[in-house]
Amino acid sequence: MSMQLTQEQLDSYQLNGYLVVEGLLETDEVEGLRTRLRAYTHGGRSQEKIQVQIEPRVRRGELRVDVPGDGIRKIDGLVESDDRFQSLGTNKNILSILERIIGPDIKMFRNAVLLKPPEVGSAKGMHQDSPYWPIRPMELCSCWFAFDDATLENGCMAVIPGSHRWGPQPHINVTDDYVVDPDYYDEADMRLAPVKAGGGLFFHSLLLHYTAPNRSRDWRRAIALSYMSSRSTYTGDGDGPVYTHIQGRTFEGGVR
Numbered sequence: 001m002s003m004q005l006t007q008e009q010l011d012s013y014q015l016n017g018y019l020v021v022e023g024l025l026e027t028d029e030v031e032g033l034r035t036r037l038r039a040y041t042h043g044g045r046s047q048e049k050i051q052v053q054i055e056p057r058v059r060r061g062e063l064r065v066d067v068p069g070d071g072i073r074k075i076d077g078l079v080e081s082d083d084r085f086q087s088l089g090t091n092k093n094i095l096s097i098l099e100r101i102i103g104p105d106i107k108m109f110r111n112a113v114l115l116k117p118p119e120v121g122s123a124k125g126m127h128q129d130s131p132y133w134p135i136r137p138m139e140l141c142s143c144w145f146a147f148d149d150a151t152l153e154n155g156c157m158a159v160i161p162g163s164h165r166w167g168p169q170p171h172i173n174v175t176d177d178y179v180v181d182p183d184y185y186d187e188a189d190m191r192l193a194p195v196k197a198g199g200g201l202f203f204h205s206l207l208l209h210y211t212a213p214n215r216s217r218d219w220r221r222a223i224a225l226s227y228m229s230s231r232s233t234y235t236g237d238g239d240g241p242v243y244t245h246i247q248g249r250t251f252e253g254g255v256r
């Protein structure tokens with residue numbers, strides 16, 4: 001049996017734009033994912049299709065790390081190339097929750113492992129995802145799945161509840177980042193969304209969200225699994241990429 005959302009949880013997602021659901025995976029499954037992830041960051045394991053991004057200060061030589069794996073910020077594409085991550089991307093609990101939020105016909109827009117190495121991981125400024133994603137309507141849902149307990153100290157997610165109902169907000173470029181113009185929100189409205197390892201934060205692609213630097217001695221490792229209804233349309237140039245099909249139907253004129 002897969003996990004079922006209560007009506008109260010669904011209402012809360014719709015009102016606030018996010019929902020924390022603990023215990024999506026068993027402890028041993030999470031441990032297996034952490035071990036596999038470490039094989040990529042510190043064990044020399046690789047895949048053709050993945051893309052790795054380094055912490056900007058490490059890349060520029062402003063900050064030294066003992067081993068290269070301690071400076072990695074992001075790994076894209078593991079769901080398409082690694083069996084364990086593919087199982088996570090199609091996990092029955094995650095899909096059962098998504099079905100209630102975006103419907104039964106689902107494609108994956110992106111998957112990105114987001115790493116905050118201890119004392120190295122930097123902040124990700126306040127932003128919305130949808131304004132720079134070429135998908136309409138702006139109604140994608142991400143499951144930000146935690147491999148470690150995500151806490152205030154190590155840079156858990158912080159959100160502005162209800163901001164997914166504001167529509168797209170103006171963003172500006174700042175050093176190493178692209179953020180919502182600070183005139184358009186009040187920091188005092190920000191709420192922390194800590195998640196225990198094995199749980200996930202489901203959030204709307206227009207929700208304003210932020211993560212602080214990792215000021216702790218522990219890793220903060222998560223993966224953002226972003227899904228859309230297969231009815232969505234691609235608004236970039238050309239036909240767009242063929243997005244990973246997760247379940248249900250595909251539609252003429254919808255994303256490929």
Ligand SMILES: O=C(O)CCC(=O)C(=O)O
Pocket residue numbers: 114124129142144209210211222224
């Ligand atoms: O995990 C983080 O530090 C940032 C996550 C984020 O901004 C996102 O998934 O859109």
